[in-house]
Amino acid sequence: MAHVLYYSSLCPDTPPFVEALKERNISYEAVDITESMKNLKRFLQLRDERAEFNERKKWGFVGVPVLVTENNQFIFDFNDILGTTCTPPVI
Template sequence: MKEVLSENNIKYMYVDICESVGKLKSFLKIRDTAEECKEVREQHCAGIPCLVIDNDVILVEGPEHMKQLIDQYQLKAE
């Protein structure tokens, strides 16, 4: 997903949850409390990749879905 964001010149903050326990805990808090992640929790899945835009938690389903999100949220700078 980073590639799609970079190809489209979208500014983003990438968080590697394997880098530290603190970053992993931050991700798990989102995953364990966000309503959008309910299905992921019920399936005992990780919920990665995950995108947060203006407090909206979005589970990204692949490169094409990421492109749709770029359009939907108007992430490209004019």
């Protein structure tokens, strides 16, 4: 299983997130949730089933961009990719 990036081309948080991935040569399957109903449904099924989204939903956020790593870790903030948070993820 490869990394999957769920994002929206309409979201202002997407470009810096994608840039952080690119700078680190992290490859992924790109899923633009605003591109098709199929992509949106795929994302919503994931978001509705995973507890990792609960805090974001509580604050009214959609939950994108999010990188789902091949070891099923959910990365919502590009600072986690950059290693500027306390606990950088394992990618």
